[in-house]
Amino acid sequence: MQFQLPYSGLQWSDLPYVLLGVWNTLILTLAAATFGTLISIVIGWLRQDVPVARVVLAPYVDVTRSVPLIIQFILVNSSFALAGIPLEPLWVGVIVLSLYMGVLTSELVRAGLGAVRFQLKWASRSLGMSYWQELRYVSAPLALRTFFPGWIGTVIALTKDTALVSVVGYVELLRASQVLINRTNEALLVLAGTGLFYFAICYPISLYSRRLERTFQHD
Amino acid sequence: MIEIENVRKSFGTLEVLKSINLSIEKGEVLCLIGGSGSGKSTLLQCINGLQSIQGGNIIVDGTNVHARDTNLNTLRQKLGIVFQQYNAFPHLTALENVALAPRVVKKQSRRDALDLAREHLEYVGLGSKADMKPSGLSGGQQQRLAIARALAMKPAYMLFDEVTSALDPELVGEVLDTLRKLKESGMTMIVVTHDVAFARESGDRVAFFDQGVICELGPARQVINDPKEERTRQFLQRVLH
Numbered sequence: 154m155q156f157q158l159p160y161s162g163l164q165w166s167d168l169p170y171v172l173l174g175v176w177n178t179l180i181l182t183l184a185a186a187t188f189g190t191l192i193s194i195v196i197g198w199l200r201q202d203v204p205v206a207r208v209v210l211a212p213y214v215d216v217t218r219s220v221p222l223i224i225q226f227i228l229v230n231s232s233f234a235l236a237g238i239p240l241e242p243l244w245v246g247v248i249v250l251s252l253y254m255g256v257l258t259s260e261l262v263r264a265g266l267g268a269v270r271f272q273l274k275w276a277s278r279s280l281g282m283s284y285w286q287e288l289r290y291v292s293a294p295l296a297l298r299t300f301f302p303g304w305i306g307t308v309i310a311l312t313k314d315t316a317l318v319s320v321v322g323y324v325e326l327l328r329a330s331q332v333l334i335n336r337t338n339e340a341l342l343v344l345a346g347t348g349l350f351y352f353a354i355c356y357p358i359s360l361y362s363r364r365l366e367r368t369f370q371h372d
Numbered sequence: 373m374i375e376i377e378n379v380r381k382s383f384g385t386l387e388v389l390k391s392i393n394l395s396i397e398k399g400e401v402l403c404l405i406g407g408s409g410s411g412k413s414t415l416l417q418c419i420n421g422l423q424s425i426q427g428g429n430i431i432v433d434g435t436n437v438h439a440r441d442t443n444l445n446t447l448r449q450k451l452g453i454v455f456q457q458y459n460a461f462p463h464l465t466a467l468e469n470v471a472l473a474p475r476v477v478k479k480q481s482r483r484d485a486l487d488l489a490r491e492h493l494e495y496v497g498l499g500s501k502a503d504m505k506p507s508g509l510s511g512g513q514q515q516r517l518a519i520a521r522a523l524a525m526k527p528a529y530m531l532f533d534e535v536t537s538a539l540d541p542e543l544v545g546e547v548l549d550t551l552r553k554l555k556e557s558g559m560t561m562i563v564v565t566h567d568v569a570f571a572r573e574s575g576d577r578v579a580f581f582d583q584g585v586i587c588e589l590g591p592a593r594q595v596i597n598d599p600k601e602e603r604t605r606q607f608l609q610r611v612l613h
Contacts, residue, residue, distance in 0.1 A: 275422055276459035276518070280473035280525055281449040290476055294463050 163337050174329030175350055177243070181315045181325060182354075184247045186308050189254025196255060197262020198288075217256040223317050225249045230321040242323035246315065254311055261303040265296030298369045305362035309355045326350055373397060374419065374529065374562075378428035381414055388414045390584040391428070396529075396562060401555050403571035403592065404564045406581030407607060412564045413456075415581075416531045419562070420444075420451040433528070449477065452522030453531040456538050458514035460506035460521075466493060467502040470521045477525070492520040496550050512543030516550055523554075530554065532563040548574075568611055572596040580604045 196214075199206035217225070229249050233240045240248075269292045277287040319328035330347040334340045374396040381389040388411045396402050404412040417423040419430055421437050421444045430437040435447055461469050470489035474480045480488070493499050496516040498509075506514050515535055522530065532551065536544045548570055555561060555574055565571055571578050575592035580601070588601040599605045 270459075272455060272457050272459045273461065276455065276461075276521075277473075278445075279420055279422060279448055279451070279453045280521065281445050281477040282473060283445050286476050290472060291461055295461075298463070 161336060163333070163339055163342065167333055171326070171329055171333070171346075171350070174324060174326040175354075177323065177329075178312070178315050178325040178327075179354065181243060181246045181250065181318065181323070182308070182312045185250035185254055185315070186311055188247065188251035189311070190258060190304070192251060192255030193258030193262050197259035198266065200259060201263045201266045213252075214256050214259070217252055222249065222253060222314060223320055225253070226318060226321050242318060242321045245321050246318035246323055250311060250314065250318070253314075254307060258304060258307050261300045261307070262296065264303075265298075265300035266292055268299045269295045301369065302362065302366060305358060309358055312355055312358075313351065373431075373433060374560075375431040376415070376419070376428070377431070379415070379418060379425050379430060380427035381411070381418055381423065381425050388584050389418070389425075392584075392586060394579065394586065394589070396560060398528075398560050399558050401561045401563065401574060401576045403575035403578045404562065404581055405566070405568060405571055405578060405607075406587075410581035411584045412581045413533050416453065416533050416562060416564055419531060420448050420453055422453075445477070449525050450528045451531060452525060452527035452529065453533065454515070454518045454522055454535050456534040458506070458511065458518045458538075460509070460514045460517050462506050465503050465505055466498060466509065466517050469506070469517055470524045473521070474524050488524055489520075492524045493517070495523065495553075496520045497546070510543060511539045512546045515539065515543075515547050519547075519550055519554075529560045529562070532561065532565070534564050534566065537566060566611065568596055568608065580607065582607070 196206075196210060200210060200214075226245060226249050230240065230242075230245045233245070273291055273295070274287055277291045278284075282290070315325050316327035318325060319331075324332075326347055330343050334343045337343065374394075376392055376394040379389055379392040380387070388409075392411075392415060394402075404415070406412050414423060418425050419432070419437065421442075425438055432447060432450065435442055437444070437447065460466075461472065464472065467486060467489050470492050471482075471485040474488055475482060475485040490499070490502060493502055496519055498513060498516055498520065501509060501513060501517075506517065509517065519535075535551075536547050539547065544567070548567070551561070551563065551570075552574055563571070563575065572592050577590060578592045578595040579586050580588040580595060580599070580603075582603050588595055588599060588604045590600070595604065596608060599608060
């Protein structure tokens, strides 16, 4: 039988555990950003171009935007458990964060599409382009330029929001570091290290976005 | 041939076109003149279905533009239109601007569309600007680009909606030269313009619009040099002096 001593110091063997946390954070961010963006494109487009959708989607948009994420995690987790289909913590995170990201980002999609001058749409349609051709070749590429900087900001925020999924038992980076702090009592060191990992994830995203924005600016 | 029969158009309670009758023959250049808000631009937008109408018919080569079963996307390929604001696609190069519709709408191969685009840029004198984005072009160049883009769809009719009004005076000439060249090639054109001199010299007929009606219609020189209607006379006096 093995006993874990209280306050045993940090060891190299803790690294795989931290990396597991990093991995889980990355997986969750990637899944939520992907699904969230897909949802946002559909919702943003619907809300911009289909008047009925504005009314129908309003409750979803308002609730998701106004209720704190941490409550949403617990509600979704408990609802599924009560319904007899308990979900893996990862899936709770993916569902809640995707829907949340979808709503936040749909505003950016809407703003992007709304920023395209209607005269450009007229010019496209007058050349014989259909609604979809105009959207695909003119409005969407132009909307992307408005959409992109805000989207990057949302993805970075999302990366950090994944930390909240720990409330339903998902061991992501922050949760992993809390476990280590409890054991080692080296809060400052562990948190500094954890912050560094978050930085290492988010900073390349910012760098990449700045480069992309510069290419857009040449247009 | 374009036939316009009793066309009425209103925006809310504001009646912009009140029973317009007009027909444009193949090969003709018809200039529409008149004050701001007289309805001439709106009429152009109605002709290619960008605006709905509240009464009457517009028939283009036998097709009723506003009939429910008319495929506007097909019909519009016949009706090139160029607007006051150049409306070049800002994310595409000049060449791509012109090649886009032939490729997407007419399903031409990329290479054919680019060849076609080059040919039309050449035609409007922008051969050397093919790889530039619109932001790098002057207003006059952007307007010629818009003309090339419309021509690349090989339309039977060209509609020009105050294409020189947004331009600096010294850039007007190059755009008008393109219009003259197009007239010489036999293109059927409806030109909304404030440039009375251009209308007199290049128009076959001129229609003077006033408050949503055609006040006077006749041979270009006659309408401008010797108008029959008092309102036409007053308008011309204001713009010529």
